[in-house]
Amino acid sequence: MSEEKSLNFIEEIIENDLKSGKYETLVTRFPPEPNGYLHIGHAKAICLNFGLTQKYGGYTNLRFDDTNPVTEKTEYVNSQQEDIQWLGFQWKNELYASDYFDQLYSYAVQLIEKGLAYVDESTAEEIAAQKGTPTEPGTPNQYRERSIEENLELFTKMKNGEFEDGACILRAKIDMASTNMLMRDPIIYRIKHAHHHRTGDAWCIYPMYDFAHGQSDSIENITHSICTLEYVSHRELYDWFIAQLGIFPSKQYEFARLNLTYTVMSKRKLLQLVNEGHVSGWDDPRMPTVSGLRRRGYTPESIREFCERIGIAKRENLIELSLLEFCIREDLNKKATRAMAVLDPIKLVITNYEGDGEILIGENNPEAEDKGGTREIPFSKELWIEREDFMEEPAKKWFRLAPGATVRLKFAYIVKCESFVKDADGNVTEVHCTYIPESKSGSDTSGIHVKGTIHWVSTAHAKTAEVRQYDRLFSVVSPDAEEGDFKDYLNPNSKEVLSKVYIEPALAEATLGTGYQFIRKGYFCLDKDSTADHLVFNRVVSLKDGWKG
């Protein structure tokens, strides 16, 4: 029993099952339908399923739940595999529900032979009407009493393609009056003359989720089949099929799915954002998809840490985006190389500086264990500095530049603001300073202490880049819960493009997949749109800003 950390309810069940000898080996599975891209909610399930077998031994299968040929594509199979591996997990077996189509078919035949399934020729509307409502029982129809022989014959014809789509279906014969709507003779096979991404045209009947999932779990000897809360009412059916077929009794356990503030999580809605062009694609850095987060600059470690922190429970939850941001800041703080970039430039002229070709040395990461090494930073008389680092009339507790104020230029000298220049519109365009030669960083003998340090880039040496700054996709905490269309609540300012940002020369060597901290501004990463002569950076997340001006 681990005393250090408390167990979630699933871990408790597993520890009990292992301790009691109910199972020797833990087997879990991650079962996505390949009909879209994986999102952070899937990441929670991935971390849970794979994390459990890492912790307790055993293994986890990746099983694609591909029982609906019209929505599924190989493109999605590939992206989902890539995302799982990127998150840092490796499945034991790559499997498909479609691997079991023959077996599933024979299970259906067994049910018919036991008088527990029948072919129903009612229309979809009739079936819905006969189903009753949650408060009124359903009513059986005439097809329910067909003979086993007739059912066998009709089901064979269904399989052989002798019927059109929708002409009939195979239903389990359970209880039309059950309080659980799912037990009112659920449909288990339907006709779809559709091309399947793996079985091609071999089949024209396909099992429904409820007739495929539990049996697939059972075939794979899954001990703990973990899914989200909306499947609670399916559990009765899940157990029923396993009991009637007398196969390995996998057990289903449900946990609450992840909801994140300021975003939506359903595949349907994410697909809509993509299709209607509200975002650039599934991997738009604003999307809560794994590929979007990856492009945004999130690390696998940060996402795993997030999934660890949110916990596993059965109550509905809405996790604050700030926790995700905390996780990536925490990770990148240790990893990201520091560099200077000026996003909104004005010029700073050091009137008494006459140096030429001075090179300063900067530490790459004071938070890394090895400090990340150092780099060379060219300095000169004219620099770009951030517009927001100068205030003509300083606020109280203002530590940055203002007329007469002193400030340190990061890695360089202390300067004093002597004057400034405005354009015709009244915007400050230049700040003129004098510097203190003996205040050089690392060998400061000036004895002067300043409260503020600002970043800068030498105008003569600056490279340029495009910077894309992202904000929350929606302007309301819970777009799903609002009145009307969720898209009405899109944040119109979720993406801001800065086309000409000045960066220090070292940043021109930035590589894809690496996090950088633009000192005092935030964490950034190179975007895949970057080319050698047009660098593009994404802002992963800003730094926490202690300035409450």
Added chain:
RNA sequence: UGUCCGAUAGUAUAAGGGUAGUACGACAGUUUUUGGUACUGUUUGUCUUGGUUCGAAUCCAGGUCGGACAACCA
């Protein structure tokens, strides 16, 4: 009107009959050549009404509130 699930600080998550704790957030302070980081402190909570008990967040009963369930989707 039914069945099932759930309810602990702002948000999550522990405590499984015996001190309501932790994290994020917020606020304050210390350190700091990033108003970052780090460190310290403060803040706020058991849905409700009864019952069992020496003792209830925990067990029981009723209520309230929230969620799920009537796709030939998964």
